[in-house]
Amino acid sequence: MNKFATVIMAVAAATLLVTGCSKSDSSKIKVGFSQVGAESDWRKASTESIKGEAAKRENIELTFSDAQQKQENQIKAIRNFISKGVDVISFSPVVATGFEDVLKEAKEAGIPVVLFDRAVDVSEDGLYVSFIGSDFVEEGRRAARWVLENVGENANVAELVGTVGSAPAIDRKKGFEEIIKDHPGIKIIKSQSGDFTRAKGKEVMESFLKSPEADQIQVLFAHNDDMALGAIQAIEEAGKKPGKDIIIISIDGVKTMFEAILAGKANCTVECNPLIGAQLFDVVEKIHAGETVPARIPSQEGVFDSKNITQEVVDGRKY
Amino acid sequence: MKTFKFPMRYVPISATILVFFIVYLIGIISFQNFGSPKVFLDLFVDNAYLGIAAIGTALVILTGGIDLSVGSIIAFTSILIAKMIASGCNALWAIALALVIGILFGMLQGWLIHCFSLPPFLVTLAGMFFIRGCGFIVSEESIGIKNDPVFNFIQNDLTIKLGKGMNLRFIVIVYLVVLIMAIFFSQRTRAGRSIYAIGDNELAATLMGIPVGRTKIMTYTIAGFCSALAGVVYAVYLKAGNPLNCVGLEMDAIAAVVIGGTLLTGGVGYVFGSLFGVLVLGLIQTLIVFDGRINSWWTRIIVGLLVLAFIFMQNLITKISKSKSKTQ
Numbered sequence: 001m002n003k004f005a006t007v008i009m010a011v012a013a014a015t016l017l018v019t020g021c022s023k024s025d026s027s028k029i030k031v032g033f034s035q036v037g038a039e040s041d042w043r044k045a046s047t048e049s050i051k052g053e054a055a056k057r058e059n060i061e062l063t064f065s066d067a068q069q070k071q072e073n074q075i076k077a078i079r080n081f082i083s084k085g086v087d088v089i090s091f092s093p094v095v096a097t098g099f100e101d102v103l104k105e106a107k108e109a110g111i112p113v114v115l116f117d118r119a120v121d122v123s124e125d126g127l128y129v130s131f132i133g134s135d136f137v138e139e140g141r142r143a144a145r146w147v148l149e150n151v152g153e154n155a156n157v158a159e160l161v162g163t164v165g166s167a168p169a170i171d172r173k174k175g176f177e178e179i180i181k182d183h184p185g186i187k188i189i190k191s192q193s194g195d196f197t198r199a200k201g202k203e204v205m206e207s208f209l210k211s212p213e214a215d216q217i218q219v220l221f222a223h224n225d226d227m228a229l230g231a232i233q234a235i236e237e238a239g240k241k242p243g244k245d246i247i248i249i250s251i252d253g254v255k256t257m258f259e260a261i262l263a264g265k266a267n268c269t270v271e272c273n274p275l276i277g278a279q280l281f282d283v284v285e286k287i288h289a290g291e292t293v294p295a296r297i298p299s300q301e302g303v304f305d306s307k308n309i310t311q312e313v314v315d316g317r318k319y
Numbered sequence: 320m321k322t323f324k325f326p327m328r329y330v331p332i333s334a335t336i337l338v339f340f341i342v343y344l345i346g347i348i349s350f351q352n353f354g355s356p357k358v359f360l361d362l363f364v365d366n367a368y369l370g371i372a373a374i375g376t377a378l379v380i381l382t383g384g385i386d387l388s389v390g391s392i393i394a395f396t397s398i399l400i401a402k403m404i405a406s407g408c409n410a411l412w413a414i415a416l417a418l419v420i421g422i423l424f425g426m427l428q429g430w431l432i433h434c435f436s437l438p439p440f441l442v443t444l445a446g447m448f449f450i451r452g453c454g455f456i457v458s459e460e461s462i463g464i465k466n467d468p469v470f471n472f473i474q475n476d477l478t479i480k481l482g483k484g485m486n487l488r489f490i491v492i493v494y495l496v497v498l499i500m501a502i503f504f505s506q507r508t509r510a511g512r513s514i515y516a517i518g519d520n521e522l523a524a525t526l527m528g529i530p531v532g533r534t535k536i537m538t539y540t541i542a543g544f545c546s547a548l549a550g551v552v553y554a555v556y557l558k559a560g561n562p563l564n565c566v567g568l569e570m571d572a573i574a575a576v577v578i579g580g581t582l583l584t585g586g587v588g589y590v591f592g593s594l595f596g597v598l599v600l601g602l603i604q605t606l607i608v609f610d611g612r613i614n615s616w617w618t619r620i621i622v623g624l625l626v627l628a629f630i631f632m633q634n635l636i637t638k639i640s641k642s643k644s645k646t647q
Contacts, residue, residue, distance in 0.1 A: 063611025063612075064611050064612070065607075065608045065611060065615050066616070067615075068615060068616070070566075072365075072564065072565070073604070073615075075365065075556075076361075076365045076601075076605070076608065079361050079364075080358070080361070080605050081608070082484070083352055083353075083357045083358045083361060084350070084351070084353075084609055085352050095461045095559075095561055096461065097462065097463035097557070097558075097559035098461065098463070098557035098558060098559035098561065100463075101474070101557075101558060105484065109484050121463055123463075123466060165460075
């Protein structure tokens, strides 16, 4: 029996070594952040941005927790942040529902909450202070404005829609249509879902190019870069020149898309920025200083086309 | 003989309790506020559903079986309740229906396992896929339970306030009551002792005249009920249903039961141990969140090591008891 006890002690001691002893510094702003997981490159870039920014700022003490894409883990983490006594809680919710109780608990404990990148669905106001994240509708609007400015008042558009029912797909379509509504010369002649993936984007574009309207397509609007990159392949295989015969515009701003624009195979990408750690901690510092912050803070995002993409920009891209 | 065997039975559960206190102590030494009563209370609030599921799993494992459908049943019942309430149904009816479905589903699994002598692993694996799929038929998206009088009553009126930020939630009381009932059932009733006898040696149990089939079907029925009740508790806990939730939760329940000192081959262990198994799992998770610098996946690594350590320990105990009974 002593042997068992020794084994257990060894495991426990290992845990102690791994976790170490953390001493809280009261002058620092303690921030608890719960991330969704590490499911995509975009998400990993977001995590790195948060951790990197926290390490840079000397007044921030970050407690970071990965929910491993499970809501139950995320709720436990938020509750533990409350018990630990952090100054500000921030999280990227795994799903929109189910956070009401734990947010109420944070409110009772007087800990402000900042939503990061995704919204929650709650029945009463005041459960969170601010929501920082991309405005998908605005991204759609920006894409449409770029078409108006660079292609003109007359264009036949083929649209590669994202995953059916997902917020970015719904909102990006909404934003794009909102702008072209007042410009009857711009028409969406084809629209189908490419599920946000490269393979599906290519497949759908192939079917577009085989349809009777194939020769009328002047502009391709893809809801994300991956689908656009797939479509570029399909266009090349059909013997056309992507970026010239068909103008290509998409959303996200990943490195490979920048490279495609630099090579002249695509024309524009509207940024959906995961690197908003700096913005988050700016808001956290303001809240801690007692200043009021807007309830909705859009991420700082740019529009990139051949005019502002250079080799240096591509090289400096982290994701 | 008896003097040797008696303490041996209590070794695994004592080890579990020891591990719990060691982990707790590590937390208190390492982190501010870790020792606050709120952290301890939250362990129960956040793990009540897992605890209830683990009770069913413990009983099934005691018979020498396994139940893989736990997480799927939780997800199914929670989304069913949320969907029914959203369509205007009374919450009490929704909860009652969810529990009945859980009971019937458990009974069906037990019946298949017994009557066709099918391996529990495969039957409950099929059940896991089946009921997970049913959850997505009910709704593909998560549904919130908003402004429901029954849920608000449970949330507001049945919660005992113990001080600032400390709430003894109704779901914790439900868990503790079910736990006590299960402990009594497994230790003090004929049916409960039959479970141990079957897990120890099914053939011997049959020869002794124990109703093996009836007991097995009953055990899986109880497990189905526990899973469904865990689903109800989960719906109350989240005030929402989501068909995607609790994927792989049965593995956590099994880990809690093993860490709680129950032998995976059946016949040895205590339902009471699952409480400490669940608490140890919760505590490790809390410890890693409190640290906040190391990767959250360390939770899994430590749980894996713990399960392995307990399996080794039980293996050793079984060997020792066997060699002792041989020499005598």
